[in-house]
Amino acid sequence: MDYKVLYRKYRPSDFSNVVGQDYTVKMLKNAIMNDKISHAYLFTGPRGTGKTSTAKIFAKTINCENLVNGEACGKCNSCLNFNSSADIIEIDAASNNGVDDIRELINNVKIAPSEGRYKIYIIDEVHMMTQNAFNALLLTLEEPPAHAIFIMATTNVESVPITILSRCQRFNFKKIALEDIKNRLAFVCQNEGIKITDEALSEVSYLAEGGLRDALSLIDQLSSDGTEITLDKILVNYGSISSVFINKMVEALENNDAMAIVEAIKELENNATDYKVFVKKLIAQLVQKAIKIKNDPYSQKLSYEQIKNLIFDLNDCLNKVNVYISPFVLIQLILLKYINKDELKNQERMPKNEINGESKNKESQVILEQNFGNEIKNSDIQTTTAETFSNDYEEEMIEYLNELKMVRINNCFVNAHKKYLTYFQNKFQEFATSDIKPEIKSLLIDAKIVLASPEIVVMAVSLESTVLLINRKILEIEKSLANILGENIKLIAVSEKDWNEMKEEYIKNLKNGIKYEIIDEDSLNELKPTEENALEEIAKDLFSEEKIEIID
Template sequence: MEYQVSARKWRPQRFEDIIGQGHVTRTLQNAIKNNRIAHAYIFSGSRGVGKTTAARILAKALNCVNGPTPEPCNNCDPCREITSGLSTDVLEIDGASNTGVDDVRELRENVKYAPMHGKYKVYIIDEVHMLSNSAFNALLKTLEEPPAHVIFVFATTEVHEIPSTVLSRCQHFNFKRLTLIEIVDRLRLIAEKDGIDINGNGLSIIAKAADGSMRDSLSILDQVISFCGKKVDEKEIADVLGVINKDIMLAFIDRLKNKDSAGIIKIIREVQDCGYDVRQFCNNLIEHIRNIMIVKVSSSPEELIELSRDAVDEIKRLAEGLSMEEAQLFFSIFSNVHKEIRWSPYPWMSLEMAAVKAVHVPSFKSIDKLIEFVSGPSGNTEDMGEYRSQKPENRIKAKEGIQNTEVRSQKTDFQKGEDEGLQEPQDKREANITGNGNGSSVNWDELINRVKEKKPNIGSYLEQGELVRNSEKELIIGFSDRSSFLIELIEREDNKKALKNLINDICHRDIHLKFVKISANADSGNIGIRNGAGVDINPLVKDALNIFGGKLLGVRKIEER
């Protein structure tokens, strides 16, 4: 007997044999039962999902001697002729090679003739989107009012390229991409009938390589059988397809989780020696990291991960030691290197550097745990790394020699007034701008708040600065080296003019503004004392007041010699 490839040998011959397209087959069967058969259909979807097969079965169901019937018998002469492709009443036309208007004109002439044997004349046009615009226009009238005995079935993978005038004259059915489980179950059934010994993981590799196409999976199965014979091994399938074994990917992520740089470099070298493509390796790695994220967020990850159940269980084991933050960071790192290696002269080295970078990223603590630790009792026993060894008052430090804004916001007893119960009325905010009420100094925090109300962007710039000099006629605002770029933004003509007008309106006097850089080695305490600004909130002064139990009565500037 002449050999037939599996895709032809196991092509479905009944609606019930079509997998994954129940919404299509049920609609067509009900239309036949209720005598509501349309004169034109469009079957769209990716390759190998059953579009042409469904069209042939529909033609058999319409022309069967028992029909029209929801299921063809496959035993009568019309059914057998259609199955073998010999029926004169079912014409399959390749749209890619019959694209011209002359081909459509010939079709228009032929539709006038009645079917020779069956009840309907069925025209199946595959890849119909390849027809020219002129051909589509020539088909419109026939498509709108065809003879009663004519049925058109158009199959396409690019439905968006079909003119809307054609779409509006047809019933459109969208064929779904097949899932990995659907393909694996079908392959297992075919392998059992053909006497092929292959396990579930091997079938999963084939189904994954098919990318949702049943026809592609059967073609791959034929190729694997030709290489392996009747007993198919999972490793041999990976070798035939050039697929990186999942165990390698799982081992890579395991070493990533355990911070094993040497082990990761060794795996990358082994993958390179095996001749695998570096971009394909990155693709697989990114997909496995994505699967870890799915495992952590979904209660039923098996429905969202296209792997065998054993592989999903292995991913669950790996996910136990990784946080969501780490998984997202790994995804970002390897996604970026995947883009870089396309143009890199040293793609494998780029991958190695990215892997080492991912290994040496410090362990994440969730924000919730940090908040719980900081706000909890001092006896908290949770391991929080270096945070545990620090006293609460030492956890917040000035980074560039300028006191942190949290220190700025604290108020001394002198500012609050000797009477702690005395509260300032809310409607006297203008008075709060001057620190002591005589107009000689400015309350920095209140000034920032007022500026932010009018100009939020300028206010946010000022928040990064420090009040270095505070006099009746001049404000000197300093920025650390890291924040010095903000000086250029503030000194833009429009920003500086707006800020000066705001401060003049708030303080009711003309104040000169100056912006300077502050060295990272500057003593933040001495800056405040030397310029007479913020002495009452300076940490050195506060410590002295607390030690000696004193109160700040005034500030006197000492001339430098």
């Protein structure tokens, strides 16, 4: 059989067919046309980007007797005999272990070319040469014969001795752009009569990671059974997660579409996808996003900080997976953490096209972010996850916290006095500026102590959404207060609006002789939802602020 693998068959034969290396090609052509060819070139860059092919085209063109616009004519003796020419010496340093072979080849450099103008050495993976071979090469490069040209290629330029580097003209081969690969693949498939869907073309281009050779090898494998190449076929064969899927995930994050995230994670889990592949791909996509945001911060829906934190959380989750929780639950929790809670709630309640409502929410979010920075979303974790996993639980929790608020404020009114108020206002100042968790600090930044008894302190904040966030963490805040200032008191937050109403009612009641009496807080215990502790533990496990290790 004379089947030729695609990447060999479609190896470019002249400069015009080299894909994605326009600058290098232009410079090499100029050198030939201006007759300014140097004795040593080094082509560096990732695998499959066209280094060796370009080296061969360059060699062929240099020796062509009848140049046409900087391209080899393909008709002269030199061109026709190129593949068997004794003047073209190809050395693969990676496979050639005989050090002496290489040395001997290089030592023969003084012998004049048999046919063409130049004797050209193409040394692939030059960094693999031994020290002895490098020494022989270096000697030659110091005083090269006029007819000798060395074209070296490497994927690992760091391993090439500086003494060699300094004697070469260097060209960096870039990873080939996705679009360029896709266009080339489309051309090859059409030419070969290989049926492939557009989605599949995109996916293969994506999987090739900038290397055209890998892309063509993939097409070879996928087309071997003669059936059409579809996205499903690729995913089944390579256990891959499509870039389309990853992009949809990022879009869902940007649009605060919690349901889309939940659905997508379910799909991954049902397909028994490798969660590590998913997390790594998502991180890669988010890194691209972060770079875009740095370039143009105003065009993006997510902030750089958000994406950075999300990347760290995802990376962290790769180390946190254990036998108790499915990795997909962790991933879902993390993703939902970045959903904007206010918008999420409204998505459920109003039609999507209610632009006014949406922009109002954006506005309140801007205020939230101005007041609390990005910490607000980190502290929002329990809120968001609870909401998605169990709406019942969430409703119970809100109800319980509301009751707790009413009871504590009532009880505070019973023994409130201005002297306690002043005392705790001062204490609170101290607390807020002490070394507390940044998350708590940012929550309390806007809080004002408005009422105090010896046992209970009431603080007012401007936004209703913050009230819930603070009261959810009230135990933690109380503990922190006790640790830092030695004050064992109960705290509760209320919105400024509610507080003003309650104050007025209190004054009215006072005038009417209605007295406030202590209500036993324990009577609320049966209202308290039970999932609380479990969820808090999960959240703690997930988002502890350990050192972040970057994955490979």
